[in-house]
Amino acid sequence: MSKCQIFYSVCVNDLPLSEKRSLSHTPKRVEFRKVRSSAGLCIRAVQENGGPRRLVDIVRIVPELSRNYFKSPSRRALFGGISLLGGFYVAQTISLSFGALGVNDVIAAVVCVLLTEYVTKFYYSRPKVTFPVALLNNFKMGFTYGLFIDAFKLAS
Numbered sequence: 001m002s003k004c005q006i007f008y009s010v011c012v013n014d015l016p017l018s019e020k021r022s023l024s025h026t027p028k029r030v031e032f033r034k035v036r037s038s039a040g041l042c043i044r045a046v047q048e049n050g051g052p053r054r055l056v057d058i059v060r061i062v063p064e065l066s067r068n069y070f071k072s073p074s075r076r077a078l079f080g081g082i083s084l085l086g087g088f089y090v091a092q093t094i095s096l097s098f099g100a101l102g103v104n105d106v107i108a109a110v111v112c113v114l115l116t117e118y119v120t121k122f123y124y125s126r127p128k129v130t131f132p133v134a135l136l137n138n139f140k141m142g143f144t145y146g147l148f149i150d151a152f153k154l155a156s
Helices: 056-070 075-101 105-124 133-154
Strands: 007-010 044-048
Touching: 075 105, 075 133, 105 133
Parallel strands: none
Antiparallel strands: 007 044
16 A cells, blocks of 8 residues: 555544444454435544544645646646646736736836746756746746737737
C-alpha cells in the first residue's frame, strides 16, 4: 500500500447496535457497507497506521499527485490553452476597466509592461523550463496578445 492511499473509518459510538454488526474490522482499517441510518455515519480519513491524517501529510502529497496528473500531453496542452486564454481575458478586462475610466492609464500600462518583462526574464533565465513556468509564459503570451488586439480595436 502506498502512503498516498486514504482509508476511511466510522465513528461506531453513534451507531445503533444493528449497524455496528454490519461493520467489518480489519487490523489496519475499518471498512463499512452502505447502511441507512437516522443517526448518520461519522466518516474521517485515517492513515495506514490507524492514526489521523494530518493536514501536513495531505499538503505533502499534492506535488506528486499534480506531477502524475500532468504527465499526459493532452492535459498539458489543455491547461496551456486555458492559461493562454486566461491571459487574454485579464488583458481585455484591464484594458476595458482603465480605458473606460480614463484614470491611471499610464500607470496601468507601466504595470502591464513591467509584469510582462519580469515574466519574460524569469522564463528565459531558467536552465530548465518546468510546467508551471511554461503556464506562466503562456499567460503572458495571452496577456500580450489581448493588449495588441485591444490596441487594434482602438486604432480602427
